[in-house]
Structure formats: C-alpha cells, structure tokens
Amino acid sequence: MDFALDETQQMIRDSVRSFVSGQVREPAMKWNEGHGDANAALKELGGLGLLGILAPENAGGAGLDVATLILSLIELATGDAGLAAMVAHHNGPALGHLLDADFSDKKLLSRFASGDALLCRATDEGQAHLDSATVETTATQQPDGGWQVSGSKRLVPLGTLASHAIVSAKTLGGADIHLLVDLSAPGVSRQASASLVGLSTCDLADLTLSEVQVPAAMTVGSSSRAVALGRLTTAAIALGVTRAALAAGVTYTLERKQFGKPIARFQPMQWQTADSATELEAAELLTYRAAWQLSTGDARDFAVEKAAVFAMEAAQRVADRALQMHGGYGYTEDFPVERHFRDAATLRLLTDGPDLQRVVIAKGLAQAV
Amino acid sequence: MMDFQLSADEEQIRDLARNYAQTTLAERALAHDAGAFPMETVKELAGLGLMGIKSPVSFGGLGGSNVAYALAIREIAKVCASTAVTTAVTNMVGDMLVHFGDDGQRERWLRPLLSGEFAAGSFALTEPSAGSDAASLSSKAVLSDDGSYYTLSGTKMWITSGDVAGAVLVMAKTDADAGARGISAFIVDPNAAGFHVGRHEQKMGLKGSSTVSLTFESVKVPAADRLGPEGIGFRVAMTALDGGRCGIGAQALGIAESALGGLLAAMPARKADDRALGTDQAAAFRIADMATRMEAAWLMVLRACALKDAGKVMSREAAMAKVFATEAAGFVTKTAMGLAGADGLRKDSAIGRAYRDARVARIYEGTSEVQRIVIARSLVRGV
Ligand SMILES: Cc1cc2nc3c(=O)[nH]c(=O)nc-3n(C[C@H](O)[C@H](O)[C@H](O)COP(=O)(O)OP(=O)(O)OC[C@H]3O[C@@H](n4cnc5c(N)ncnc54)[C@H](O)[C@@H]3O)c2cc1C
Numbered sequence: 001m002d003f004a005l006d007e008t009q010q011m012i013r014d015s016v017r018s019f020v021s022g023q024v025r026e027p028a029m030k031w032n033e034g035h036g037d038a039n040a041a042l043k044e045l046g047g048l049g050l051l052g053i054l055a056p057e058n059a060g061g062a063g064l065d066v067a068t069l070i071l072s073l074i075e076l077a078t079g080d081a082g083l084a085a086m087v088a089h090h091n092g093p094a095l096g097h098l099l100d101a102d103f104s105d106k107k108l109l110s111r112f113a114s115g116d117a118l119l120c121r122a123t124d125e126g127q128a129h130l131d132s133a134t135v136e137t138t139a140t141q142q143p144d145g146g147w148q149v150s151g152s153k154r155l156v157p158l159g160t161l162a163s164h165a166i167v168s169a170k171t172l173g174g175a176d177i178h179l180l181v182d183l184s185a186p187g188v189s190r191q192a193s194a195s196l197v198g199l200s201t202c203d204l205a206d207l208t209l210s211e212v213q214v215p216a217a218m219t220v221g222s223s224s225r226a227v228a229l230g231r232l233t234t235a236a237i238a239l240g241v242t243r244a245a246l247a248a249g250v251t252y253t254l255e256r257k258q259f260g261k262p263i264a265r266f267q268p269m270q271w272q273t274a275d276s277a278t279e280l281e282a283a284e285l286l287t288y289r290a291a292w293q294l295s296t297g298d299a300r301d302f303a304v305e306k307a308a309v310f311a312m313e314a315a316q317r318v319a320d321r322a323l324q325m326h327g328g329y330g331y332t333e334d335f336p337v338e339r340h341f342r343d344a345a346t347l348r349l350l351t352d353g354p355d356l357q358r359v360v361i362a363k364g365l366a367q368a369v
Numbered sequence: 370m371m372d373f374q375l376s377a378d379e380e381q382i383r384d385l386a387r388n389y390a391q392t393t394l395a396e397r398a399l400a401h402d403a404g405a406f407p408m409e410t411v412k413e414l415a416g417l418g419l420m421g422i423k424s425p426v427s428f429g430g431l432g433g434s435n436v437a438y439a440l441a442i443r444e445i446a447k448v449c450a451s452t453a454v455t456t457a458v459t460n461m462v463g464d465m466l467v468h469f470g471d472d473g474q475r476e477r478w479l480r481p482l483l484s485g486e487f488a489a490g491s492f493a494l495t496e497p498s499a500g501s502d503a504a505s506l507s508s509k510a511v512l513s514d515d516g517s518y519y520t521l522s523g524t525k526m527w528i529t530s531g532d533v534a535g536a537v538l539v540m541a542k543t544d545a546d547a548g549a550r551g552i553s554a555f556i557v558d559p560n561a562a563g564f565h566v567g568r569h570e571q572k573m574g575l576k577g578s579s580t581v582s583l584t585f586e587s588v589k590v591p592a593a594d595r596l597g598p599e600g601i602g603f604r605v606a607m608t609a610l611d612g613g614r615c616g617i618g619a620q621a622l623g624i625a626e627s628a629l630g631g632l633l634a635a636m637p638a639r640k641a642d643d644r645a646l647g648t649d650q651a652a653a654f655r656i657a658d659m660a661t662r663m664e665a666a667w668l669m670v671l672r673a674c675a676l677k678d679a680g681k682v683m684s685r686e687a688a689m690a691k692v693f694a695t696e697a698a699g700f701v702t703k704t705a706m707g708l709a710g711a712d713g714l715r716k717d718s719a720i721g722r723a724y725r726d727a728r729v730a731r732i733y734e735g736t737s738e739v740q741r742i743v744i745a746r747s748l749v750r751g752v
Contacts, residue, residue: 124711155711194715195715196715258505259502260505268741320699324731324738330732331573331574331728331732332573333572333573342725345707346706346714349711349714355651355708358651359651
C-alpha cells in the first residue's frame with residue numbers, strides 16, 4: 001500500500017491550491033450572493049487545463065486520472081464549493097460520460113476538453129423528492145433516424161453557461177436514452193434556477209425542451225461511470241468544505257478568548273475539533289480509495305457510494321460544529337462558516353442523496369450474498 | 370394531579386397569535402426574510418397586546434402565563450422567526466420592568482413599550498469580548514457626585530432591535546472590582562446624547578430582525594432609570610434569560626414546525642411514484658423522528674414555563690428545555706433539507722428559511738455549551 005501522491009498529482013494539487021489562495025478564498029467571501037460571480041474564475045481554470053482533466057491529450061485534454069480530478073476538486077472546494085461544483089460537473093458526470101461512451105464527434109469533444117465550451121448533464125426533473133429520478137422527458141425517433149426531444153429538467157449545473165447538455169430521456173418503447181443537445185437549438189429555453197440555500201455561485205438552470213430536433217449522431221451511449229463520477233466528485237466537494245470548516249473552527253478557537261483563556265482550551269471545543277478531524281480523515285480515505293479504483297479501473301465494493309454517503313454527511317456535521325465554535329460570529333457573513341453550513345446541506349442536488357446511495361449499497365451487498 | 374390542559378386564557382392568547390400570524394404576518398414573512406424590519410407588524414402585535422404577554426393588563430399587557438407566552442411565540446415563529454425574536458426580546462424587557470421596576474419606571478417605560486409607541490425593547494448584555502462570559506463585561510456606569518445620574522460608557526454587540534428600540538436595558542459595571550456583583554441594570558433612552566448605533570450584522574437567517582452594536586459615549590442616565598438597587602444587574606440578566614430561554618425553545622420549535630410542514634406539504638405530489646411515503650421508509654422514519662423529538666422538546670418547554678408560573682426556580686429546566694428544543698430544531702431542519710425536493714432547497718422556501726433561521730437558536734441567550742454548564746452545575750450543587 002502506498003498513500004503518497006505521485007509527482008503529477010502533487011504538482012496539480014499544489015497549483016490548484018495556490019490558485020485558490022490567490023484568486024478564490026478572499027473573493028469568495030463576497031461572491032456569496034451573486035449568481036455568476038465565480039464565472040471568471042471558472043474561465044481561468046479552463047486556461048489552466050482544469051476543464052479537461054480526464055480527457056486524453058489527443059482529445060485536447062490533460063490526460064490525468066480520477067485521483068487528480070478529486071484532489072483538484074477538494075482544493076477548489078476549500079475556497080468555494082459552488083465553483084468546485086461547476087468544475088466537478090463539467091469534468092465528471094458530463095465530460096466523463098462522453099469519454100466513457102466513446103462519443104464519436106471528436107471535434108466537439110475537444111472543444112469541451114479544452115474548456116472552450118462547457119458541457120452539462122441534465123437528468124433531474126425536479127420531483128418533490130430529488131432522489132426519485134423518474135424520467136418523463138421523451139425522445140421520439142424521426143424518419144431520418146434523428147430524435148425529437150420534449151420535456152423539462154431542473155437545477156442543471158452549468159445550465160446557463162454550457163453550450164451542450166447530455167439529456168436523459170425515454171423513447172416511446174420506454175428505453176432510456178441519452179442525447180447530446182445543442183442548447184442553442186430551436187425549442188430549447190433555459191432560465192437561471194431560483195436561489196438555493198447554498199452553492200450560490202454554482203450556475204444552475206431549469207431547461208425546457210419542446211420538440212427539439214437532435215441528429216442521430218448525437219446519441220450518447222449509457223455510462224455507469226458518469227454516475228460514479230457524479231457521486232465521487234460530490235464527495236470531493238464535501239471534503240473540501242469539511243477541510244475548510246475544520247480549519248476555520250480551529251483557527252477561531254485559538255484566537256477567541258472567553259473566561260480568560262482561548263476557547264480551544266475548553267473540552268467541548270476540543271471534542272468538536274477532534275471529532276471533526278477524525279471524520280475528515282475517514283472521509284478522505286474512503287474518497288481516495290474510490291478515486292484510486294476509478295483511476296485504475298472500475299469501482300468495486302460500492303467504494304464510491306460509501307465515500308459519498310460518509311463525506312456528504314460528515315461535511316454537514318463538521319460545518320455545523322465549526323459554526324457553533326464561532327458563537328454569534330459564526331452566524332454572520334463576516335466568517336466563511338455560515339457558507340460552509342449552507343453549502344454542505346445543498347450538495348445533494350449535485351448527485352443522488354445519501355439515502356438513495358444507502359439503498360444502492362444495501363441492494364448491492366444483498367446481491368453479493 | 371398532573372394537568373396537560375391549557376387554560377381558556379392560554380388558548381385565547383395562542384389563538385390571538387395564531388390568527389394574526391397565519392393571516393397578516395404570513396403575507397409579509399418573505400419580505401422580512403429579504404431584510405425588511407417588521408415595523409408595521411410590531412406595532413400591530415403591540416395593538417393586540419402581544420408585546421406584553423405576561424405584563425399586567427393595567428399596563429397594556431395580556432396578563433398571561435409563561436405557558437401562554439411560549440404558545441404565542443411558537444405561533445409567531447412558525448410563520449416568521451425574525452418577528453418572533455423581536456417580539457420575544459421586547460417581552461423580556463417588559464417582564465424585567467414588571468419584575469424589578471418601580472411604578473414610576475413602569476409608567477415611563479413599560480406603557481409605551483406595550484402600546485407600540487416604542488417599536489421594540491432591547492436587552493444589552495453581550496459585548497465584543499464578553500459573550501458566554503457575560504459577567505466579564507466592561508461597560509461601566511459612574512454615579513455623579515450629586516447622585517442624580519450615571520455616566521455610561523462602553524460598547525455592546527449583537528443587540529436585537531438596538532436601532533429601533535424605545536428602551537434599552539443595559540447591563541454595566543458600577544463597581545469594577547466586584548465581578549458579577551458589581552453589575553447594575555439601567556433603562557437607557559436611545560435618544561440620549563452619546564448613544565450611537567453601530568453597524569448592522571449581515572446574518573445567515575433572521576434577516577428581518579435587526580442586530581446591531583451600540584456604543585455609549587458618556588451617556589447620561591438618570592439615577593431614576595436604574596432598575597433595582599446597584600449590584601443586581603447580573604441577577605436581572607439571568608432572570609431575564611430564564612424566561613427568555615423558554616421563549617427561544619418555543620421559537621426554535623415554531624421554526625422546526627414550519628420545516629416539517631413544508632416537507633409534508635410537498636408529499637402529496639409524490640403519491641404517483643413508488644417512493645411515496647409509506648413505501649419510502651427513509652422519509653417515513655425520519656419524519657417520525659422529527660415529530661417525536663419536537664414533541665418531547667415541547668413538553669420540556671411547557672414544563673419549564675409551568676414551573677415558572679408556579680413561582681418555582683426553573684433555571685435548570687429552562688436550560689434543559691432550551692438546549693433540547695434548539696438541538697431538536699437543528700435536527701429537524703437539517704433532516705428536512707435532506708428530504709426536500711427541488712423547491713424545498715430554495716433559499717426562500719419554508720424549509721430553506723427554517724434551516725437558516727433555526728441555526729442561531731443554539732447560540733443566542735446562551736450557547737448549547739453554556740446550557741450544559743448551567744445544567745451540570747445545578748446538578749452538582751444539588752439545586
Ligand atoms: C442574531 C443574534 C442576536 C443576539 N441578540 C442579543 C441581544 O439582543 N442581546 C444580547 O445581549 N446578546 C445578543 N446576542 C449575543 C448572544 O447571546 C451571544 O452570541 C452568545 O451569548 C455567545 O457569545 P459569543 O457570540 O461571544 O460566543 P463565545 O462566547 O465567544 O463562544 C464561542 C464558542 O465557545 C464556546 N464556549 C465559550 N465558553 C465556553 C466554556 N466555558 N466552556 C465550553 N465552551 C465554551 C461557546 O459555546 C461557543 O461555541 C445575539 C446573538 C446573535 C447571533
């Protein structure tokens with residue numbers, strides 16, 4: 001076993017880390033509210049090659065592994081989870097899907113891999129329960145072999161910025177199909193989603209497709225890897241939030257004095273720090289193991305789901321504790337912890353929620369018996 | 370014999386608050402969440418007597434019990450947590466005037482507080498470096514040579530309604546060497562020279578309540594405005610917080626109720642799919658846990674109130690009720706966020722608002738850690 005990062009992983013992680021301390025952490029304190037505030041940083045990240053991490057070099061990408069993607073996302077999310085969510089979505093479930101399905105239009109692929117164009121994956125249709133992923137969008141085959149797509153999708157990451165969307169739909173025969181839809185095509189309308197509790201800098205849109213014509217060549221195969229990447233990149237964002245919240249809590253308790261001493265000396269603060277640090281470590285190891293599996297082949301033993309469930313929930317606990325450690329100050333926008341607290345609770349919109357993933361783990365284990 | 374029945378008066382006060390909250394206040398709650406102070410609302414609440422729920426009818430109050438108070442705050446918080454905290458703090462200041470004030474002070478301060486002539490009352494204990502350790506506060510009040518007035522100086526922080534209040538209850542040291550026993554309480558007129566309102570805190574929730582710092586730059590406070598004798602200021606504050614903590618418990622449960630309500634309201638839409646409630650145990654079990662914890666917490670709040678109504682010491686029970694109810698609200702709002710659909714995750718949805726509003730309840734009027742210290746200390750000392 002070897003828990004060390006290789007040279008490339010280390011180099012990319014360090015460069016993202018310095019980008020975050022230079023261009024994200026401070027500005028993010030003011031991005032808090034504004035839609036679009038992180039878009040310039042997103043563009044710069046494209047320039048650094050971070051929008052085509054998994055794409056092979058001959059396809060215009062950086063040709064790096066899943067572990068490197070995960071490490072980059074953790075760093076980004078320590079600065080701003082909404083920004084990290086956009087980078088994660090483009091690289092992971094969206095572009096990861098095209099790569100896995102061996103999409104044939106290499107020219108288009110290289111536009112996404114180079115970051116010249118952004119790609120999103122539109123699956124959720126906004127049912128009362130986010131986890132009920134029933135697809136009502138329809139795809140009707142046309143005489144020329146192409147498809148006509150109608151339906152609506154909600155809370156699509158990168159939905160207003162992306163040039164294309166991978167849209168999930170059902171054929172008349174009830175089969176699942178994925179189509180790459182040009183979002184400037186007639187019949188597509190998109191609107192920024194209403195502000196959510198957290199992830200306020202993440203571009204989100206509600207899409208409506210009415211009788212949109214999609215050429216047959218834009219059919220995309222299914223991809224279980226896209227689903228796994230959606231889950232694991234969300235775990236990575238959760239980890240970044242966790243790490244930032246823990247650090248903020250520790251720093252604050254060392255500085256703040258009550259009853260004549262730093263509050264870090266009080267046991268309740270120490271327990272909260274120790275529990276948070278332990279949970280961070282566990283979440284990191286689960287996530288790294290899953291990333292290692294996906295870097296070297298397919299995921300096994302539900303490592304991805306275990307990591308995602310644990311990391312997403314740990315982020316909420318750790319952010320909650322960090323806010324508590326700040327007392328009244330934690331409730332204000334002067335400190336980042338209130339944002340971590342909101343972001344952690346909103347992460348589940350990026351992928352299946354922990355409850356659904358628990359069911360996936362349990363059903364999988366039952367099958368293995 | 371035990372009695373879980375509300376009195377007719379208690380039901381009446383609850384219904385008064387409920388009717389107002391469900392109609393007029395409900396229409397404004399979103400505007401308050403967008404940052405508008407509920408000026409019109411607080412005046413109307415005063416008109417209904419709800420700014421002095423426990424205060425004597427002769428002064429414009431409702432003469433209600435502590436139980437009635439918790440019922441009313443919960444009803445208001447269910448619709449607008451910001452209005453609930455503004456109302457709770459004004460009530461608390463009025464209660465202290467009733468409890469520790471003399472007739473002259475009640476005429477001068479209580480009457481306008483309850484009639485709505487004053488938009489609100491404020492309670493100013495916390496300072497930038499005296500939060501949980503409130504007794505270490507450093508604002509000071511120095512008596513003039515002729516004994517007619519005090520000169521007040523210092524800075525307070527996190528003062529709810531501090532910019533709109535007509536009366537501010539300020540805790541300050543009159544004897545710097547006597548620790549908590551050197552603290553006295555004053556009713557300060559915000560129009561006095563040297564009374565400055567500082568910046569407004571930008572908060573995650575409770576956006577319709579105003580939270581400001583106050584600076585006293587040699588403010589002259591007439592000796593007649595000292596509440597009770599010198600040296601009892603900390604006792605005034607702790608008495609206020611015993612009642613206040615029941616109010617915060619009730620507020621937190623009102624917020625939790627709105628989150629659970631938001632979740633349940635979205636349920637019928639799910640009937641069609643096979644994850645609907647009943648077969649979806651993830652939702653069903655969590656909803657059951659949410660409601661059960663809320664119920665237990667509510668009984669604790671009511672018991673603390675009932676003890677106070679019976680004239681008993683209830684600091685421990687109030688602390689227990691506060692920590693249990695506010696942590697229940699934390700659990701309920703977090704769980705609701707985990708079950709919410711796309712609409713429930715919106716910042717301005719019932720669940721989204723509740724998640725942001727509930728969080729502060731574990732911090733103000735004594736953090737959860739402070740409540741546990743109060744509980745353990747009282748057990749160890751056997752009181
Ligand atoms: C929205 C809002 C409204 C408020 N309104 C008012 C108001 O109207 N009037 C007023 O006077 N105050 C008000 N407050 C202040 C509030 O009561 C304080 O924030 C609270 O008492 C905590 O103090 P602090 O913020 O300084 O936190 P700190 O005391 O600095 O606490 C930081 C952390 O250290 C922990 N801690 C501190 N001491 C100990 C210890 N001995 N053992 C273990 N843990 C410890 C705390 O529990 C907390 O987790 C308000 C606050 C807010 C946020």
